[in-house]
Amino acid sequence: MSIVKRYIAFRRRSVNRHGVHSPFVYDLIENVFRKKNMENKPATKALRKQLLKNHKLLEVNDMGAGSRVDNSPKRKISSVVKVSATSPKRAAMLQRLIDYMNYETVLELGTNLGLTTCVLASAKAKPLIVSIEGSPRLAENAVKNLEKLNLKAEIIVGSFKDNLDLALSRFTKLDMAYVDGNHRKQPTLEYFDTIADSMHNDSVIVVGDIHWSEEMEEAWSEIKNRDDVRVTIDLFDMGLVFFRKEMTKEHFIIRY
Numbered sequence: 001m002s003i004v005k006r007y008i009a010f011r012r013r014s015v016n017r018h019g020v021h022s023p024f025v026y027d028l029i030e031n032v033f034r035k036k037n038m039e040n041k042p043a044t045k046a047l048r049k050q051l052l053k054n055h056k057l058l059e060v061n062d063m064g065a066g067s068r069v070d071n072s073p074k075r076k077i078s079s080v081v082k083v084s085a086t087s088p089k090r091a092a093m094l095q096r097l098i099d100y101m102n103y104e105t106v107l108e109l110g111t112n113l114g115l116t117t118c119v120l121a122s123a124k125a126k127p128l129i130v131s132i133e134g135s136p137r138l139a140e141n142a143v144k145n146l147e148k149l150n151l152k153a154e155i156i157v158g159s160f161k162d163n164l165d166l167a168l169s170r171f172t173k174l175d176m177a178y179v180d181g182n183h184r185k186q187p188t189l190e191y192f193d194t195i196a197d198s199m200h201n202d203s204v205i206v207v208g209d210i211h212w213s214e215e216m217e218e219a220w221s222e223i224k225n226r227d228d229v230r231v232t233i234d235l236f237d238m239g240l241v242f243f244r245k246e247m248t249k250e251h252f253i254i255r256y
Contacts, residue, residue: 006211010236014255024244025233025252032100033235033256038092039099040122043149048088048115051081051145061135077113077141084112086180086208090238091119094178094206097240098123101202103175107167108132109160109191110181110208114142114153120178121151129153130170132163134181161187164194174198180208180238185215192223192241199243210239224251 001009017029038044054077061073075083086094098106098120104127111117111133121129131153133139139157146153154170156163160181168174177195182188188207195205210220220239224232231242234253 001214003211006217007236010211010234010253011255014234014236014253016255020252020254022231022247022250022252024247025231025250025254028097028100028233029254029256032096033093033254035096036092038095038119038122039124040119040149041092044115044118044122045088047118047145047149048081048085051113051115052078054078058137058141059135060138080113080138081115086112086116087237088119090235091116095119095123097204098125098127098176101175101204103127103204105171105173105175106130107171107174107177107195108153109164109177109179111142111155112138112180114145114155116178116180117142117153117155118146118149118151121146121153122149127175128171130156130167132156132158132160132167132181134159160191164191168195168198171198173200174203175200176204176206178206178208180206183209183212183216185219188216188219189222192219196226196228196243201243201245203243205241207239207241209237210234211236 020026056077057074060075106120106127106129108131111131117131136157139155143155156167179191210216228243229241230244230247230249232251233240
């Protein structure tokens with residue numbers, strides 16, 4: 001099934017806030033998903049525009065499924081932003097999620113050029129952020145981009161598999177994890193299982209590109225069926241997973 005057909009199927013199954021009867025999910029829609037505010041917006045927006053005009057070639061080491069559009073070993077910075085970076089809308093939503101949930105610690109799998117990292121680091125809470133990036137040149141540029149905006153995050157260079165335990169060791173408590181890399185079923189499930197062991201009751205794991213391919217949809221289905229998962233929210237290009245033991249197990253497909 002093509003990505004277009006998967007999106008059409010998503011739209012047919014999705015509901016808006018009026019079809020949601022969970023107070024917790026309804027509040028997220030109203031206070032996080034539908035809001036427009038974003039801290040440090042002028043600076044992060046200017047950085048994105050600057051990178052979109054940068055046509056310098058970078059050597060990119062793909063350690064997962066790669067890009068659906070461009071898998072060449074050398075790519076323009078502008079192309080990486082267009083093809084691989086989290087959209088500004090979604091990055092801003094994740095920033096609002098951090099502040100709404102009072103999250104203090106964030107793990108990111110897939111730093112890319114650091115645009116999303118900059119947005120997350122700009123949250124009011126100023127969370128401790130540790131991010132893993134497999135491509136050395138992307139990681140190098142991410143560090144520079146964070147420095148441009150005077151923001152802090154630890155970037156670990158290497159594969160998720162080899163560095164996930166190291167990254168997790170940086171936290172005494174992990175509030176949020178954003179898994180946005182690899183895009184293959186088995187590695188995604190393995191990373192999720194490892195991270196889930198470090199989660200607490202109010203934590204969230206955000207999985208990017210859950211409808212990217214059939215095997216990512218299979219991974220998402222298995223994640224939803226985990227015994228410790230209580231609430232999942234499918235936004236098409238990402239899924240949110242909550243472990244709140246006090247809640248009834250429910251799965252939501254939301255458009256807003």
